[in-house]
Structure formats: C-alpha cells, structure tokens
Amino acid sequence: MPFTIDGARVRLEGHCTVEEAPELFQALIAIERPRFDLAEVAHMHAAVAQVLIASRGRLEQRPAERTLAACLAALEMAP
Numbered sequence: 079m080p081f082t083i084d085g086a087r088v089r090l091e092g093h094c095t096v097e098e099a100p101e102l103f104q105a106l107i108a109i110e111r112p113r114f115d116l117a118e119v120a121h122m123h124a125a126v127a128q129v130l131i132a133s134r135g136r137l138e139q140r141p142a143e144r145t146l147a148a149c150l151a152a153l154e155m156a157p
Contacts, residue, residue, distance in 0.1 A: 080092045080093060080094045080095075080098055080119075081094070081098065081102055081105075083105055083109070086109050086110070086111055086112055086113050087112075087113050087115065087138070088102075088105075088106070088109070088112050088113065088114050088115070088135070089114075089115040089118075090114065090115070090116055090118070090119050090122070090126075091118035091119060091120075092118065092119070092120055092121075093120055093121045094119060094121065094122040094123060094126040095123050095126075096123040096125045096126070098123075098126055099123065099125035099126050099128075099129050102126060102129050103129045103132075106129065106133045106135070109133075109135075111134075111135065111136070112133050112135035112136075113135060113136050113137075113138050113156045114130060114135050114136070114137050114138060114139075114153070115138045115139045116137065116139055116140060116141040116146075116150070117139035117140070117141065117142065119141045119142075119143070119146065120143070121143075121146075122141070122146055127146075127149055127150060130150065130153065131150070131152050131153060135153060136153060136154050136155060136156035137150070137153045137154070137155050137156060138155075138156050140155075
C-alpha cells in the first residue's frame with residue numbers, strides 16, 4: 079500500500095495506482111483536515127490526485143516531480 083495514515087497526516091510514496099483511490103477515499107472520509115506528505119511519490123494516477131484535491135487537505139511536502147506538483151497546486155501548503 080503506497081499510503082500510510084498517522085492521525086491527520088497522510089504519507090504517500092512510490093507508485094500510487096488507480097487501485098488505491100477507493101481505499102484512500104474511504105480513509106480520508108474520517109479525517110477532517112488531512113495533511114499530505116508527497117515527497118516520496120514517484121507516480122500518481124489521476125484518480126488518486128482527484129481524491130486528494132476533493133479532500134480539501136493541505137500539503138506538508140510537495141512531490142518532487144514538477145508536473146505532478148503543478149497538478150496539485152490547488153492544495154494549499156500546511157502552515
């Protein structure tokens with residue numbers, strides 16, 4: 079599983095495929111203000127990106143890959 083959850087902190091890493099999107103969505107329903115660490119993401123399917131954006135969470139760490147970082151620009155950085 080390419081994501082782990084510790085409280086409100088959600089860490090994604092490696093290749094986040096479409097198969098992870100439903101499970102991630104279900105997990106995020108229970109988190110009021112998720113905070114995402116995406117520093118170790120190598121690839122993210124658009125379905126996973128849509129789940130992150132829909133969650134209205136914030137970023138702790140942006141992904142290193144510039145195109146993915148630009149696609150997730152709608153997410154604010156956490157203070």
